[in-house]
Amino acid sequence: MSFTVIAENLEKKFIIKKKKLFKKTEKKELKAVKDISFQIKKGEIFGLLGPNGAGKTTTIKMLSGLLKPSNGKIFLNNIDVNKEPLKALKNIGTVLAGDRSVYWKLTARENLEYFAALYGYNGKEGKKRTQYILNKIDLEDRADELVEKYSTGMKQKVALGKALIPDAPVVLLDEPTLGLDPQAALNLRKIILNLKDEGKTILLTTHYMEEADFLSDRIAIIDNGEIIAIDTPEKLKKSLNETKKIKFKITNYSKKLEKELNQIKNIKNLMYKYDANEEKHIIIIHQNNGHEIIDDVLNILNTNNSKILSMNIKETTLEDVFLNITGKNLKN
Known part of the structure; x- marks a missing residue:
């Protein structure tokens, strides 16, 4: 069976330095992710579910090349992320939690056209791709307003639009509905389901139980940097039938x-x-x-x-x- 994303034996360590009196420094090792492994099938929504601090964002950053794992291997469409990071990046679009990588002093259209240029689209192609994305994320009516005037939900749509510009087969979404009101969150979930219908492979991190249950084909539950269960939402719940x-x-x-x-x-x-x-x-x-x-x-x-x-x-x-x-x- 062909898999889109494979992460094997991933581990990420951080060294925390704490200054004490008389200029002494104490070093402490923190393992944010501890030897986790999973595979994501082509065209599925794979939910990574866990509380704040469980290791979800660290995992996303390793998959997207923003953090190098202390140990382990990551493959995106059979590309080794550690060995060929630029080639791997062409296969993913990413939205990080609290993403401020869009420019608030520009309009949504200007933002997306700018990022289209960075991805190598020429002027005409960039405008065409931007219009397509604006329609997809339902922002065409307000595309020429400054992003700073948008609601939180609309700003998150622009961040998602930026991730969709390269038309990558894999989309990494790190808590995309965090802080959104119920209607904005519902609208964004509909867009995510539409992406799945188009054949995109999606890794979704969240700490909202209902969201993970509603969107995910399979779920990995992560806690304290370790994956403690992986299965479909139905089978995970069925495992507690006796309870x-x-x-x-x-x-x-x-x-x-x-x-x-x-x-x-x-x-x-x-x-x-x-x-x-x-x-x-x-x-x-x-x-x-x-x-x-x-x-x-x-x-x-x-x-x-x-x-x-x-x-x-x-x-x-x-x-x-x-x-x-x-x-x-x-x-x-």
Whole structure:
């Protein structure tokens, strides 16, 4: 089977220097990415899902040649990124998180025509390519306004447009909807799906569970620089079929109650939050045998003077998968 992107045994180390009193410097090694490997098939959206600081952006930067891995190999369309970086770059378009590589004092049209020239298009071809991209990202009506007057979502569209100028087969998108309002994020996701329909291979990093589930053909979950699971969203969720999630709304909550609940045999994880709007305590329990634990939960709630206001069984989500694998919430 032919693959578009292959990353094998990637590792990235950083040396952090911390100055102390009397001009002494302490050096500490940080492994941002630890021996990760994955393959991305031609024409698929491959999601890299993990919390902030998990190693997603470092991975994108290594794939795009902005960072050289401490160890490992990267191939884009059978091109070794480390040995032939310029040749590899012709095969990718990249949007980095917080991308400020477009010029805010220029219009969207001027930005894209400028980058088209950098990619080797002549004047006529550059204008034609720019118009095509403006139509694709739905900015043709406001193409001649300064980028600094755009909303965050529109600025992100220009950054994506810049990445699409070379018509590269691989597109690397590092948290493209970060900070966007719901409508802007939805619009950008539609554009990403259109790119897939055109046959583009897309690596998408995100820490939004719903986005990864909606867009990705396959997902790699990364945490602390390590990939801990790779599969389709459906199979990842199906792996937790034996683990059910029950949501309780209760009247009182305490650390003593939490400790006693966690001692119930079949409970795997317990999450707590307080709903200020409803003034209710919410506990979410991941467990392996709902019929057996209900009586135990009821008894513990009664002995702690807490009553159940509502209870329902929730469908498995990618956040449940992440919690089950890592023992922590994605946003932690």
